[in-house]
Amino acid sequence: MTAKEKTELRKTHILQAAAKVFAEKGFQDGTIPDVAKESGVSEASIYEYFTNKENLLFSVPLEAIQRLSEQIDFHLKLIRGSADKLRAILYLQLLFYIENRDFAAVIMLILKQNRRFIDTEAHHAIREHLKTVDRVIQEGMETGEFRDDMDPYLLRSTCLGSMEHVVTNWLMLGHPTDEELLGWVDPMIKTLVQGIRTENALHQCPFQHIAKPEDLDAL
Amino acid sequence: MTAKEKTELRKTHILQAAAKVFAEKGFQDGTIPDVAKESGVSEASIYEYFTNKENLLFSVPLEAIQRLSEQIDFHLKLIRGSADKLRAILYLQLLFYIENRDFAAVIMLILKQNRRFIDTEAHHAIREHLKTVDRVIQEGMETGEFRDDMDPYLLRSTCLGSMEHVVTNWLMLGHPTDEELLGWVDPMIKTLVQGIRTENALHQCPFQHIAKPEDLDAL
Amino acid sequence: MTAKEKTELRKTHILQAAAKVFAEKGFQDGTIPDVAKESGVSEASIYEYFTNKENLLFSVPLEAIQRLSEQIDFHLKLIRGSADKLRAILYLQLLFYIENRDFAAVIMLILKQNRRFIDTEAHHAIREHLKTVDRVIQEGMETGEFRDDMDPYLLRSTCLGSMEHVVTNWLMLGHPTDEELLGWVDPMIKTLVQGIRTENALHQCPFQHIAKPEDLDAL
Amino acid sequence: MTAKEKTELRKTHILQAAAKVFAEKGFQDGTIPDVAKESGVSEASIYEYFTNKENLLFSVPLEAIQRLSEQIDFHLKLIRGSADKLRAILYLQLLFYIENRDFAAVIMLILKQNRRFIDTEAHHAIREHLKTVDRVIQEGMETGEFRDDMDPYLLRSTCLGSMEHVVTNWLMLGHPTDEELLGWVDPMIKTLVQGIRTENALHQCPFQHIAKPEDLDAL
DNA sequence: AATGAATGAGGCTTCATTCAT
DNA sequence: TATGAATGAAGCCTCATTCAT
Numbered sequence: 001m002t003a004k005e006k007t008e009l010r011k012t013h014i015l016q017a018a019a020k021v022f023a024e025k026g027f028q029d030g031t032i033p034d035v036a037k038e039s040g041v042s043e044a045s046i047y048e049y050f051t052n053k054e055n056l057l058f059s060v061p062l063e064a065i066q067r068l069s070e071q072i073d074f075h076l077k078l079i080r081g082s083a084d085k086l087r088a089i090l091y092l093q094l095l096f097y098i099e100n101r102d103f104a105a106v107i108m109l110i111l112k113q114n115r116r117f118i119d120t121e122a123h124h125a126i127r128e129h130l131k132t133v134d135r136v137i138q139e140g141m142e143t144g145e146f147r148d149d150m151d152p153y154l155l156r157s158t159c160l161g162s163m164e165h166v167v168t169n170w171l172m173l174g175h176p177t178d179e180e181l182l183g184w185v186d187p188m189i190k191t192l193v194q195g196i197r198t199e200n201a202l203h204q205c206p207f208q209h210i211a212k213p214e215d216l217d218a219l
Numbered sequence: 220m221t222a223k224e225k226t227e228l229r230k231t232h233i234l235q236a237a238a239k240v241f242a243e244k245g246f247q248d249g250t251i252p253d254v255a256k257e258s259g260v261s262e263a264s265i266y267e268y269f270t271n272k273e274n275l276l277f278s279v280p281l282e283a284i285q286r287l288s289e290q291i292d293f294h295l296k297l298i299r300g301s302a303d304k305l306r307a308i309l310y311l312q313l314l315f316y317i318e319n320r321d322f323a324a325v326i327m328l329i330l331k332q333n334r335r336f337i338d339t340e341a342h343h344a345i346r347e348h349l350k351t352v353d354r355v356i357q358e359g360m361e362t363g364e365f366r367d368d369m370d371p372y373l374l375r376s377t378c379l380g381s382m383e384h385v386v387t388n389w390l391m392l393g394h395p396t397d398e399e400l401l402g403w404v405d406p407m408i409k410t411l412v413q414g415i416r417t418e419n420a421l422h423q424c425p426f427q428h429i430a431k432p433e434d435l436d437a438l
Numbered sequence: 439m440t441a442k443e444k445t446e447l448r449k450t451h452i453l454q455a456a457a458k459v460f461a462e463k464g465f466q467d468g469t470i471p472d473v474a475k476e477s478g479v480s481e482a483s484i485y486e487y488f489t490n491k492e493n494l495l496f497s498v499p500l501e502a503i504q505r506l507s508e509q510i511d512f513h514l515k516l517i518r519g520s521a522d523k524l525r526a527i528l529y530l531q532l533l534f535y536i537e538n539r540d541f542a543a544v545i546m547l548i549l550k551q552n553r554r555f556i557d558t559e560a561h562h563a564i565r566e567h568l569k570t571v572d573r574v575i576q577e578g579m580e581t582g583e584f585r586d587d588m589d590p591y592l593l594r595s596t597c598l599g600s601m602e603h604v605v606t607n608w609l610m611l612g613h614p615t616d617e618e619l620l621g622w623v624d625p626m627i628k629t630l631v632q633g634i635r636t637e638n639a640l641h642q643c644p645f646q647h648i649a650k651p652e653d654l655d656a657l
Numbered sequence: 658m659t660a661k662e663k664t665e666l667r668k669t670h671i672l673q674a675a676a677k678v679f680a681e682k683g684f685q686d687g688t689i690p691d692v693a694k695e696s697g698v699s700e701a702s703i704y705e706y707f708t709n710k711e712n713l714l715f716s717v718p719l720e721a722i723q724r725l726s727e728q729i730d731f732h733l734k735l736i737r738g739s740a741d742k743l744r745a746i747l748y749l750q751l752l753f754y755i756e757n758r759d760f761a762a763v764i765m766l767i768l769k770q771n772r773r774f775i776d777t778e779a780h781h782a783i784r785e786h787l788k789t790v791d792r793v794i795q796e797g798m799e800t801g802e803f804r805d806d807m808d809p810y811l812l813r814s815t816c817l818g819s820m821e822h823v824v825t826n827w828l829m830l831g832h833p834t835d836e837e838l839l840g841w842v843d844p845m846i847k848t849l850v851q852g853i854r855t856e857n858a859l860h861q862c863p864f865q866h867i868a869k870p871e872d873l874d875a876l
Numbered sequence: 877a878a879t880g881a882a883t884g885a886g887g888c889t890t891c892a893t894t895c896a897t
Numbered sequence: 898t899a900t901g902a903a904t905g906a907a908g909c910c911t912c913a914t915t916c917a918t
Contacts, residue, residue, distance in 0.1 A: 007877085026332065028247030032913060042879045044915085053913065083416070109332045113245060115391065146415050151406050154385075158410050161384025162377040169376075172334065187373050195414025196365050196374060197302070222897090222901080229902095250887060261904045263890080272888065441880080441918090448881095464770060466685030469908060480883045485910065521854070551683065551766045553829065584853045592844050593853060595826075596819040603818025604811075610772065625811050633852025634803050634812060635740070664898090689892060699900045701894085710892065 011049050012063075014039045016102070019060045023105035027057055027114075054116065061111065062122040064103045068096045069129045076132070082140030087189045089133060090163055094185060097167055098178045105171050108164060130156070162188055230268045231282075233258045235321070238279045242324035246276055246333075273335065280330065281341040283322045287315045288348045295351070301359025306408045308352060309382055313404060316386055317397045324390050327383060352379070381407055449487045450501075452477045454540070457498045461543035465495055465552075492554065499549065500560040502541045506534045507567045514570070520578025525627045527571060528601055532623060535605055536616045543609050546602060568594070600626055668706045669720075671696045673759070676717045680762035684714055684771075711773065718768065719779040721760045725753045726786045733789070739797025744846045746790060747820055751842060754824055755835045762828050765821060790817070819845055 017039030021030040032053055036043040050056040072092050079085050097104035111117045137155050140146035146155070166188070170181055236258030240249040251272055255262040269275040291311050298304050316323035330336045356374050359365035365374075385407070389400055455477030459468040470491055474481040488494040510530050517523050535542035549555045575593050578584035584593075604626070608619055674696030678687040689710055693700040707713040729749050736742050754761035768774045794812050797803035803812070823845070827838055 003877095026247075028245075031911080033911090043913085044879050044881095045877080047914070048877070048879095112387065112391075113328045113332065118391070140415070147413070150410055150415070151403070154381075154403060154406050154410055155415060157384045157388075158377065158381040158407070161380035161382070162373075163380070165376045165380025165383060166373075168331065172331075172337070184370075184373060187370050188377070191369050191373055191377050191414075193415045194366070195410075196359070196369075196412045197414075226902085251889085252887075262888085263904050263906095264902080266889070267902070267904095445881085464685075466683075470910085471908075481909090482883050482885095482911080483881080486881070486883095491909070547770045550825065550829075551770065556829070578853070582855055585851070585855050588848050588853075589841075589844050592819075592823075592841060592848055595822045596815065596845070596848050599818035599820070599822025600811075600815040601818070602822060603814045606769065607814075610769075610775070622808075622811060625808050626815070629807050629811055629815050629852075631853045632804070633848075633854075634797070634807070634850045635852075636801055636804050660898095688890080690890090700892085701900050701902095702898085704893070705899070 007049075010041065014041055014046055014049060014056075015060055015063075017041075018056050019100075019102035019106055022057060022060065022110055023102040027110050032056075057106070057110070057114075058117060058120045058122055060106050061103055062125070064096075064100060065107075065122055065125045065129070068093065069125060069132070071096075072129070073132065076136070082136050082143065082145045083189065083193050085136045086133075086140075086159060086192075087185060089136065090159070090188065091182070091185045093163065094167070094182055098181060101171070104167065108168055108171060133160070159192055162192065229260070229264075233260055233265055233268055233275075234279055234282075236260075237275050238319075238321035238325050241276060241279065241329055242321040246329050251275075276325070276329070276333075277336060277339045277341055279325050280322055281344070283315075283319060284326075284341055284344045284348070287312065288344055288351070290315075291348070292351065295355070301355055301362065301364045302408065302412050304355045305352075305359075305378060305411075306404060308355065309378065309407065310401070310404045312382065313386070313401055317400060320390070323386060327387055327390060349375070378411055381411065448479070448483075452479055452484055452487055452494075453498055453501075455479075456494050457538075457540035457544050460495060460498065460548055461540040465548050470494075495544070495548070495552075496555060496558045496560055498544050499541055500563070502534075502538060503545075503560055503563045503567070506531065507563060507570070509534075510567070511570060514574070520574055520581065520583045521627065521631050523574045524571075524578075524597060524630075525623060527574065528597070528627065529620070529623045531601065532605070532620055536619060539609070542605065546606055546609060571598070597630055600630065667698070671698055671703055671706055671713075672717055672720075674698075675713050676757075676759035676763055679714060679717065679767055680759040684767050689713075714763070714767070714771075715774060715777045715779055717763050718760055719782070721753075721757060722764075722779055722782040722786070725750065726782060726789070728753075729786070730789060733793070739793055739800065739802045740846065740850050742793045743790075743797075743816060743849075744842060746793065747816070747846065748839070748842045750820065751824070751839055755838060758828070761824065765825055765828060787813070816849055819849065 014035065018030075018035045021034045021038050024030065025034065032043050032046060035056070036046060039046075046056065050059060072089055075088050075092060076085050079088050097108075111122075117123050133156050134152060137146065137152050141148040141152070166181070166184065169175060176184070233254065237249075237254045240253045240257050243249065244253065251262050251265060254275070255265060258265075265275065269278060291308055294307050294311060295304055298307050316327075330341075336342050352375050353371060356365065356371050360367040360371070385400070385403065389395060395403070452473065456468075456473045459472045459476050462468065463472065470481050470484060473494070474484060477484075484494065488497060510527055513526050513530060514523050517526050535546075549560075555561050571594050572590060575584065575590050579586040579590070604619070604622065607613060614622070671692065675687075675692045678691045678695050681687065682691065689700050689703060692713070693703060696703075703713065707716060729746055732745050732749060733742050736745050754765075768779075774780050790813050791809060794803065794809050798805040798809070823838070823841065826832060833841070
């Protein structure tokens with residue numbers, strides 16, 4: 001028992017080191033020797049826990065994503081209103097990124113780009129999480145809180161894309177600060193929910209002349 | 220004259236090959252030998268045109284971004300209405316990505332992640348482009364077409380983030396098809412402009428109880 | 439214990455191979471692959487022991503010089519008379535060169551020419567050795583065995599320069615044979631100590647008219 | 658005629674550039690591109706004048722050595738006394754090195770180490786120069802100005818070795834200054850001619866017990 | 877279980893050299 | 898004659914990975 005726990009601890013330890021190294025240097029520039037140094041574990045030992053360098057990379061977000069997912073699922077049960085649920089998702093996700101910056105960098109900057117990541121258990125967990133978001137959106141449409149004349153996938157993309165864009169800039173440029181970042185959740189949600197246009201502009205949506213006729217009905 | 224043109228042609232040729240290689244394999248897994256093979260030029264010759272592997276990478280988007288930027292600037296002059304202008308920007312950008320898939324992949328997947336890219340001429344061109352977007356948003360706020368109670372940076376992030384998210388998925392997952400992708404411009408704009416909520420929900424924005432008091436006025 | 443010894447042995451082994459390769463081909467023409475082949479060790483392994491090709495080069499003479507230095511210091515304690523001490527120094531040094539031809543070539547032909555070698559631990563050891571020579575000369579002047587109207591640095595240069603010239607030719611031209619070389623120690627010392635001129639010529643040193651007045655007293 | 662002169666000028670120009678480059682960086686680290694840049698001539702053009710990089714190197718000292726040799730030969734005719742002649746040789750050689758530092762570095766530091774240099778026309782010129790030195794020494798022995806119980810080769814080695822040692826240090830360490838260096842000719846000659854020992858020590862040459870019996874007679 | 881030691885594989889890069897103009 | 902352009906060849910070095918202890 002203690003032996004197994006010890007092993008598990010060591011593994012976590014290596015994963016944290018890997019997250020830091022990969023976050024700082026990227027996957028290819030971050031080396032196994034780097035991870036060994038950072039974790040204080042020998043190179044050979046890393047291969048006792050992970051079959052591969054890539055396997056190590058893919059293992060970095062696994063546990064974290066699951067934890068985040070569970071957390072979100074739990075909170076969603078306590079919230080009524082689709083917009084509020086959306087808000088909670090973004091909030092918790094941002095909070096998680098802030099508290100686990102290295103993981104965030106690995107997920108947002110490195111894994112996003114790796115085609116093989118898609119076949120991974122971690123990516124499966126991400127897709128599960130996406131389903132949750134989809135469910136919230138679906139629910140919002142069904143209850144009439146959200147428009148139902150929009151592509152749900154686009155809606156999701158808009159929500160997540162906004163956040164990811166902001167997070168990526170935060171990771172790459174160090175802007176804004178952690179606190180400011182969290183403070184942006186509400187404005188972000190507000191923008192998404194209310195839309196850009198003013199009330200006056202409500203009935204003269206200027207691009208509609210390009211849209212297909214059936215879109216007009218949707219207004 | 221012809222000699223210089225030939226040289227320029229060769230350079231462009233190498234850049235296209237590099238774009239393809241890096242788009243397919245990533246920066247580190249794509250090798251100079253790969254680019255040499257793809258372009259039919261010797262490895263050594265590549266170094267006649269580019270000082271570095273990284274310099275080669277950074278040169279890939281340079282000309283393309285400038286071309287796109289000029290194109291966008293030109294079209295914007297012909298369009299009235301901020302929303303329509305936003306739409307044109309997204310449309311042209313998507314069109315460009317579709318027509319230059321490799322460049323798109325290099326910009327969206329590879330360079331996004333490279334910290335040194337920020338100090339690059341190409342990145343400068345990108346920042347210039349961002350300024351154009353900002354100007355459109357600013358203009359929309361000033362003319363009253365857009366709400367002016369929102370952070371312009373967030374607005375921009377929402378627009379671009381949505382598109383980038385979609386493009387990234389298109390690049391990584393091959394979904395949707397090229398035609399579908401272009402067809403999403405209008406729905407995307409619509410989502411952004413109109414917001415998510417229904418008319419009924421207009422006056423009961425559910426998350427406002429968290430927002431600061433002055434936000435209420437803004438409604 | 440045995441493990442450490444084995445490591446040390448391997449290192450020495452590589453150093454000997456390196457000495458041979460560099461002695462035969464020079465530093466630049468002698469390659470790491472050459473050293474690998476000569477030592478029967480893989481290229482990569484060489485980098486386990488030495489950070490650099492240059493570091494490998496600089497490590498070649500390190501241990502040898504220290505050993506020689508200690509040997510000389512030990513013998514000097516047993517000898518009276520500055521000329522005899524000088525003789526011992528030259529003798530031991532020549533003997534060492536003969537017995538370690540590759541090291542000799544590396545020191546005399548290759549390192550002599552490398553400006554960065556000066557900042558090296560090995561070069562420090564050489565400077566220590568030079569101090570020993572200086573001390574002998576100083577002592578000879580103080581005891582009255584040597585003239586004290588000469589620049590000690592020049593005296594040292596004459597002694598070492600003579601030897602180095604002979605050794606360099608021996609290394610480059612293979613002339614004279616090893617035995618002959620050792621046999622030259624006494625004539626060399628004799629030449630240095632007695633000077634070139636005959637007794638008759640003692641008082642008509644022809645170039646003195648250029649020398650400073652006080653030099654005349656010294657005669 | 659003018660065409661030929663122009664060609665000759667260009668060649669000299671390249672040689673000077675090569676001397677500078679090789680003197681500063683060594684033969685291998687100094688590249689043809691370096692020489693091209695330094696001389697303002699294209700790389701390809703260098704190959705119009707020299708078959709090889711090594712041929713370029715070997716051509717660097719050729720003309721200079723011949724010029725120096727002729728100069729020395731000329732001056733020697735004007736001087737009586739072997740010691741004075743020796744002095745003139747050292748003086749002119751040092752002067753030449755000082756005035757042609759790059760050539761000096763190439764000869765002393767680079768070519769000394771190159772085995773193929775021996776088969777070169779320039780090396781032939783050097784050997785001719787050595788014969789001149791030998792002739793002076795021989796003459797000194799025959800006229801009774803120099804001892805004739807010494808190996809002439811050793812005598813020459815002592816003279817040249819002393820000088821080379823000093824010059825090498827001057828080149829590598831920048832010590833002494835150019836003026837000081839020339840001022841050392843007389844002390845150097847004095848040391849060589851008079852020997853190290855004092856008059857008192859004349860009849861108790863301490864190492865003689867090792868020397869062969871016939872050496873005793875020489876005293 | 878943990879690791880020191882060893883290496884195959886391969887990438888980036890540089891240059892001497894050639895050739896067509 | 899002069900050179901811009903092109904490249905084959907090769908070296909240094911790094912690292913993921915294995916294996917004996």
